Amino acid sequence: MENPLITIIIPIYNREQTLERCLCSVLRQTYTHLEIIAVDDGSTDHSRVILDKYQKKDSRLRVVRKENSGVSESRNLGLQLARGEYIQFVDADDWITRDATEILLKAMQTGSEMVITDYYRVIGRKIWIKGHIPESSLMSRAEFARYMMKSPANFYYGVTWNKFYRMDIIRDNALFFSRELDWCEDFKFNLEYLKYVSNIRVETRPIYYYVKTKGSLVDSKIDLRETIRTKRILFGYYKELYQALDMYEENKLKIQSFYLEFARDKIKSPVLPEPPLISKGEKIPKKKASPPRLHSGKKTKSDTP
Known part of the structure; x- marks a missing residue:
């Protein structure tokens, strides 16, 4: 397929300070045939408001909400809903080049x-x-x-x-987090x-x-x-x-x-x-300053051993 659908999965938990920067970098990709699944893991800050705003702006963004249960469940839900031929993951703290x-x-x-x-x-x-x-x-x-x-x-x-996956391999072998x-x-x-x-x-x-x-x-x-x-x-x-x-x-x-x-x-x-921190000519919102908040629940950021 010359123009395959690509699914980008973004797990989110209380990332109001960095979420807009992340979403803008994804929505402004030079490759446009995208399905973007943003999984809100029970956020209690303004992440919900930001997600609603961007979902109204771009029909490729699909926001899914669930109770807080951690990054694995968020990514698994994204995989279950994915329709793309390929899978890309982005964390809400981060951003990608255009x-x-x-x-x-x-x-x-x-x-x-x-x-x-x-x-x-x-x-x-x-x-x-x-x-x-x-x-x-x-x-x-x-x-x-x-x-x-x-x-x-x-x-x-x-x-x-930093990886790119084939959805048929994930689906055929029942892979999950x-x-x-x-x-x-x-x-x-x-x-x-x-x-x-x-x-x-x-x-x-x-x-x-x-x-x-x-x-x-x-x-x-x-x-x-x-x-x-x-x-x-x-x-x-x-x-x-x-x-x-x-x-x-x-x-x-x-x-x-x-x-x-x-x-x-x-x-x-x-x-x-x-x-x-961004490509020349690219305008991505800076991290917003807001007072610290105390939240409970599992974080969406994960690292290797």
């Missing part, structure tokens, strides 16, 4: 079944380019797995927002998805702005017992991938070092002071 979806689609159409890209890490007004695989290429699952073996806890491999994990559910999803692909397209051009947000899981102190439990669950899927590739016995020690890895981003290029 040509992000177009780049992902072109990369997927080179014969790949998953696309992975470098990304920008934003902290205040500073930015880093992050990645792990040095060159753009179409590679086999085994080649990709060898790179992942070197740094399995790198966000690059674990998160969903785990309800038993409060973090790293995205890495588990990726490990399962990789079982059903033969080729991965690597794009070193960054297209996603990931914002370090206070209160996200990466900033929180996670209970040691929960960390061990999560790593044990994840390792089962991680090990299974390498066994399927007949790579486990040969690389057992490297693969088992997964237990010692902690969440981190590999810096691919030096920090750039005061960078332009």
